[in-house]
Amino acid sequence: MSHELQKSTLRWGIIGTGLISSWFLSDMVAPRADATANHTIQAIGSSSEEKGRAFVQRLGGAATPSVYGSYDKVYADPEVDIVYIGIPHAFHKDACLKAISHGKHVLCEKPFTLNTKEAQEVFNAAKEKGVFVMEAMWTRFMPLTVQLLQLIHQDKVIGDVHRLFCDFGLAMDLDSLPATSRLKDPALGAGTLLDLGVYSLTWGLLGLDEGIASAALTPQVFSAQSISEGIDVATSVVLHYPQNGRQGILTSTMKTKSDPVFARIEGSKGTIFIEGIATSVPRRFTVVTNDAAAERQVYDAPAKVGKGFFYEADAVANDIFAGRVENATMPWDETLRVLALMDGIRARGVCQA
Ligand SMILES: NC(=O)C1=CN([C@@H]2O[C@H](COP(=O)(O)OP(=O)(O)OC[C@H]3O[C@@H](n4cnc5c(N)ncnc54)[C@H](OP(=O)(O)O)[C@@H]3O)[C@@H](O)[C@H]2O)C=CC1
Ligand SMILES: O=C1OC[C@@H](O)[C@H](O)[C@H]1O
Numbered sequence: 001m002s003h004e005l006q007k008s009t010l011r012w013g014i015i016g017t018g019l020i021s022s023w024f025l026s027d028m029v030a031p032r033a034d035a036t037a038n039h040t041i042q043a044i045g046s047s048s049e050e051k052g053r054a055f056v057q058r059l060g061g062a063a064t065p066s067v068y069g070s071y072d073k074v075y076a077d078p079e080v081d082i083v084y085i086g087i088p089h090a091f092h093k094d095a096c097l098k099a100i101s102h103g104k105h106v107l108c109e110k111p112f113t114l115n116t117k118e119a120q121e122v123f124n125a126a127k128e129k130g131v132f133v134m135e136a137m138w139t140r141f142m143p144l145t146v147q148l149l150q151l152i153h154q155d156k157v158i159g160d161v162h163r164l165f166c167d168f169g170l171a172m173d174l175d176s177l178p179a180t181s182r183l184k185d186p187a188l189g190a191g192t193l194l195d196l197g198v199y200s201l202t203w204g205l206l207g208l209d210e211g212i213a214s215a216a217l218t219p220q221v222f223s224a225q226s227i228s229e230g231i232d233v234a235t236s237v238v239l240h241y242p243q244n245g246r247q248g249i250l251t252s253t254m255k256t257k258s259d260p261v262f263a264r265i266e267g268s269k270g271t272i273f274i275e276g277i278a279t280s281v282p283r284r285f286t287v288v289t290n291d292a293a294a295e296r297q298v299y300d301a302p303a304k305v306g307k308g309f310f311y312e313a314d315a316v317a318n319d320i321f322a323g324r325v326e327n328a329t330m331p332w333d334e335t336l337r338v339l340a341l342m343d344g345i346r347a348r349g350v351c352q353a
Helices: 019-029 049-059 072-076 089-101 116-129 143-154 192-208 309-321 332-347
Strands: 009-015 038-045 066-068 082-085 105-109 133-136 161-169 220-228 231-240 247-253 261-267 270-278 281-289 297-300
Touching (some): 009 019, 009 309, 019 038, 038 049, 038 072, 049 066, 072 089, 089 105, 089 116, 105 116, 116 133, 116 332, 133 309, 133 332, 143 192, 143 270, 143 281, 143 297, 161 192, 192 231, 192 247, 192 261, 231 332
Parallel strands (some): 009 082, 038 066, 105 133, 161 247
Antiparallel strands (some): 161 261, 220 231, 231 247, 261 270, 281 297
C-alpha cells in the first residue's frame, strides 16, 4: 500500500453518486452506539465535480470529503484507504482493477462483476497486490440474517429443511426510464437476475445449506428467463440438492412487487416466514412450528438507526485492521460460486417475454 493505514479509522473513497452511494454514505456518517469500527468519508468521485458537490451537499451531515470530477483521482488519493464502488454493473471490473492497481482496498456493490471470469481477474489482481476485496452483499451481514441462519442450521428450529421459496420483484415501469438507465441498458448489465435475483439466490443458498464457498454442497440448477429488449425481465431458478433432496424456488421479476413476506422456509418441524421492505432487507422473521399448541416466535431486526450498510462496513474495517484480504462471511470463493450459478442460468436458455 502507498500509505500507512490509520488503524483506528477506515478512510473511504466513494465512486458514483447515485442511489446506493447516497444510502451507503448516509449510513457511514450516522452516529451509532453499536459501531465496532470507525469510518470517515475521505473522498467522492463523480463524473463531474459539480455533481459530486451537489451529492455531498444534499446528504449534509458530518462528511467533508475531497470531491473529484473523476474516479481516477479517488484511486490516486493517498488519504483514501478503501474504494466503495457504487456504479453500474458493467463498470465494476475496471473500477476494481484500477483501485487495486493503486493499492486500495475495495468494497464493490453486487453483483461483484458481470461474470465469473471478470471476478477471477479482480481477485487475482487483489491477491498479487495484497489488498482486501469484497462484494457488498450487505444482507449476509445483518444481525437478523445471522440469527436466522443460526436457528435453521445449528438450533434446527424447523427440523430438517425441505424447501425454500424466495422472490424479489419490483414493479418497474421500464418504458418511463431512459434507454441509458442501468435498469434497462443491456450494455450496463441490466436484468433481474444480476440486480434482484442475486438476493433470491443468496437466500436459497444460505437457507438450504450451511456451507458456503468450497464447503458448500453443489446443487443441480434448473432455470428459465423471460427476455424482453435484451434483458431478463423475469427469472425463475430451481435448486435441487441430490445429496438430501432439498429444493429452492428462487425468482426475480421487474413486472410485479414481491409480497412483504418474501421468503418461506419449510422444514420437518415447522416453517419460517421472512419479511421486509425488500428481499435485500429482512426486518422480521416468524417461526411457526408444527406443534399447534406452540406460540409462533417473532424475531425483529434491531431498532432502526440507518439502512444497515454499516454492518458490512464494520466487518470490512475489522478485516482490514487485522490484515486480512478476504471476509469470512463473503469470501472470494463465495462470490465466484454465486456468479458461476448466474453464468449457468444465463447460458441455459431463454424464452422471449
Ligand atoms: N445493496 C443494495 O441494496 C443496492 C445495490 N445497488 C447496486 O449499486 C450499483 C449502482 O446502482 P444505483 O446506485 O442504483 O445506480 P444509479 O443509477 O442510481 O447510480 C449509478 C451512478 O454510477 C455512475 N455512473 C457511471 N457511469 C454511468 C453510466 N454509464 N450510467 C449511469 N450511471 C453511471 C453515476 O455517478 P456519477 O455520475 O456521480 O459518476 C451514477 O449516479 C449497482 O451495482 C447496483 O446493483 C443498487 C441499489 C441497492
Ligand atoms: O440491490 C438492489 O436492491 C434494491 C433495488 O431497488 C435495486 O434495484 C437493487 O439494485
